Each structure stands twice: as structure tokens, then as C-alpha cells.
Amino acid sequence: MVGAFAVLGEANRLRILEHLRGAECSVGELVDRLGMSQPAVSKHLRVLREAGFVSSRIAAQQRIYRIEPEPFAELEHWLAQYRRLWDRHLDALERHLDNQE
Amino acid sequence: MVGAFAVLGEANRLRILEHLRGAECSVGELVDRLGMSQPAVSKHLRVLREAGFVSSRIAAQQRIYRIEPEPFAELEHWLAQYRRLWDRHLDALERHLDNQE
DNA sequence: CAGGCATATAACCGGGCAGGCATGTTAAGA
DNA sequence: TCTTAACATGCCTGCCCGGTTATATGCCTG
Structure with a gap:
């Protein structure tokens, strides 16, 4: 990797x-x-x-x-291990924006 | 990048x-x-x-x-530009497997 | 305030990698 | 077959980067 x-x-x-x-x-x-x-x-x-x-x-x-395509698929797979991190980040961002409305 | x-x-x-x-x-x-x-x-x-x-x-x-999380999100974004490649790759793989059944 | 942790930084060294130049290799065309 | 085109490869060099050693900095405790 x-x-x-x-x-x-x-x-x-x-x-x-x-x-x-x-x-x-x-x-x-x-x-x-x-x-x-x-x-x-x-x-x-x-x-x-x-x-x-x-x-x-x-x-x-x-x-x-x-x-x-294979190496890109492997990158995707590696990145998936960290995806929860910025999913949470985006969730937090959304909540932040929602609160501002 | x-x-x-x-x-x-x-x-x-x-x-x-x-x-x-x-x-x-x-x-x-x-x-x-x-x-x-x-x-x-x-x-x-x-x-x-x-x-x-x-x-x-x-x-x-x-x-x-x-x-x-930000840099990972940027990686995700960069990778998305190439995603079509292995999407097509996976499609081809699926068709290949389907044909084998 | 002195002394000890936890961590950062500086200075130095050695290996590896990217670039340039020269040359090797293969294939097409006359 | 000789030449030329397209590309690969070898060799050399300069630079960057990771590691180590030594030292500085900041914070807590007695």
C-alpha cells in the first residue's frame, strides 16, 4: 500500500x-x-x-x-477504512449548518 | 494533491x-x-x-x-475522478462471472 | 525554584530517487 | 540491408528525505 x-x-x-x-x-x-x-x-x-x-x-x-483500474480499487479499499472519520466530519458539518439556519 | x-x-x-x-x-x-x-x-x-x-x-x-478527516476527503475526491475506470472494470468482471454461470 | 518528564528541534549523515546524457533495441520503410 | 523512428535502459550526479545523536523547551512536582 x-x-x-x-x-x-x-x-x-x-x-x-x-x-x-x-x-x-x-x-x-x-x-x-x-x-x-x-x-x-x-x-x-x-x-x-x-x-x-x-x-x-x-x-x-x-x-x-x-x-x-486495480490499484485505484485498492486505494478505494484502503480509504474506506478511514471513511467513517470524514463521514462523522460531514455529519458534524451538516449539524453545524443546520443549527445556523 | x-x-x-x-x-x-x-x-x-x-x-x-x-x-x-x-x-x-x-x-x-x-x-x-x-x-x-x-x-x-x-x-x-x-x-x-x-x-x-x-x-x-x-x-x-x-x-x-x-x-x-479533511485530507482523506480530498483523497476521496481525487479518487472519484478515476472511479469510472474501475466501475467499468467491476462491470466487466461481473459480466465475466455472469457468463461463467 | 530545582529537577525530571514528555516532546520538539537542530545538526549531521547516508541512501535513494528523479533528471540528463548517451546508448541499446526493435520495427518500419526505402 | 541501411536508415530512421520510437522507446527503453545504463550511468552519473545532485538533491531530498529519514534516521540518529544531542540539545532545547515547556510543564509538573516536590
């Missing part, structure tokens, strides 16, 4: 995921849109791939990357 | 959060239960506090730490 967070704890990797969220994408497209060097992009993609966040498919000379 | 992930991308900080998930806790208790040095615990608590994950209250010579 900590590994997943460590992978996401890097700005450029988050940007890559956001770009892949809309549609799958080749490495070159990511290089152009993110304005970073190709080796840097490839390295981040490797990290994301080994953590399961993305997978790649070969199309001619290109590698098309896309998001894989 | 990336900051929150960076904060969670550290094993001992996750362990601290898990301990605080059950009940609020003093620094000394965390030191005992996690088996790490007191300065290390204090540093991690500082990082968690500055990121909003925990807050502290003074009780005599002790500082009692507890979890704050």
Missing part, C-alpha cells in the same frame, strides 16, 4: 495519470504534452507499470499506455 | 495513521507501540500535521494526536 502512495507522490507521474485518464496515449504524445524528456517519461511509465497503474500495448514502433 | 500522496508514501507514517485510526494517542504511546525513536516519531507527526492529516492537543506534558 505504501508503495502505491510513493508512486503517486510524484508530480509528473500524477500528470501522466491525468493525461491517461481521458484516453490511452503513446509515449511520444506524453513527451509532447508534458514537456519533459523522453527518458524521464519512460522511467515514470516504468514505475507506474510495475506498480500496476498502467499497462502498455505495442502498436508498430509505438507503445500505447493506458490506465489499469 | 501530490503532497498528500508523498506524505502517505512512507511506511512509518502509514503505521502512525493506522494507530491513530482507532483512538487518539500521545507521542510516547506511539513510540512504544511502533518501536521507533522519539525524534523519528515527532518528525513524522510534524509532517502529518503540516499536511493536515493529524492535529495535536496539549494535555499537561503530553501532546495528544488525532486524525483529521
Whole structure:
């Protein structure tokens, strides 16, 4: 679990995921849109791939990357353990707002 | 956002959060239960506090730490942007299982 | 007010990670 | 087959971050 967070704890990797969220994408497209060097992009993609966040498919000379859902589901599961906390928080907020009316 | 992930991308900080998930806790208790040095615990608590994950209250010579819900709510919100992905994934899984019956 | 807890902070050190540059690898096209 | 395109990988470097040790700060008790 900590590994997943460590992978996401890097700005450029988050940007890559956001770009892949809309549609799958080749490495070159990511290089152009993110304005970073190709080796840097490839390295981040490797990290994301080994953590399961993305997978790649070969199309001619290109590698098309896309998001894989499993790690996000695991994040969701981890977060669920803490959900009661902010549920209570929202409840308290609601009561506060209700009282103000 | 990336900051929150960076904060969670550290094993001992996750362990601290898990301990605080059950009940609020003093620094000394965390030191005992996690088996790490007191300065290390204090540093991690500082990082968690500055990121909003925990807050502290003074009780005599002790500082009692507890979890704050906001950052978790933000995580939830961030994750929601990707939820459609694994919703589709779960749908596909269901269809797969249905077909197997 | 002196002394002892509980905790924070400072200074330092070592490992790991992100970035850049150079090069390897595979596939398409002439 | 030679070249070029698209991408991966190795090596090096600088920086950040976590840990330890030592010290400061604040509070309670006698």
C-alpha cells in the first residue's frame, strides 16, 4: 500500500495519470504534452507499470499506455477504512449548518 | 494533491495513521507501540500535521494526536475522478462471472 | 525554584530517487 | 540491408528525505 502512495507522490507521474485518464496515449504524445524528456517519461511509465497503474500495448514502433483500474480499487479499499472519520466530519458539518439556519 | 500522496508514501507514517485510526494517542504511546525513536516519531507527526492529516492537543506534558478527516476527503475526491475506470472494470468482471454461470 | 518528564528541534549523515546524457533495441520503410 | 523512428535502459550526479545523536523547551512536582 505504501508503495502505491510513493508512486503517486510524484508530480509528473500524477500528470501522466491525468493525461491517461481521458484516453490511452503513446509515449511520444506524453513527451509532447508534458514537456519533459523522453527518458524521464519512460522511467515514470516504468514505475507506474510495475506498480500496476498502467499497462502498455505495442502498436508498430509505438507503445500505447493506458490506465489499469486495480490499484485505484485498492486505494478505494484502503480509504474506506478511514471513511467513517470524514463521514462523522460531514455529519458534524451538516449539524453545524443546520443549527445556523 | 501530490503532497498528500508523498506524505502517505512512507511506511512509518502509514503505521502512525493506522494507530491513530482507532483512538487518539500521545507521542510516547506511539513510540512504544511502533518501536521507533522519539525524534523519528515527532518528525513524522510534524509532517502529518503540516499536511493536515493529524492535529495535536496539549494535555499537561503530553501532546495528544488525532486524525483529521479533511485530507482523506480530498483523497476521496481525487479518487472519484478515476472511479469510472474501475466501475467499468467491476462491470466487466461481473459480466465475466455472469457468463461463467 | 530545582529537577525530571514528555516532546520538539537542530545538526549531521547516508541512501535513494528523479533528471540528463548517451546508448541499446526493435520495427518500419526505402 | 541501411536508415530512421520510437522507446527503453545504463550511468552519473545532485538533491531530498529519514534516521540518529544531542540539545532545547515547556510543564509538573516536590
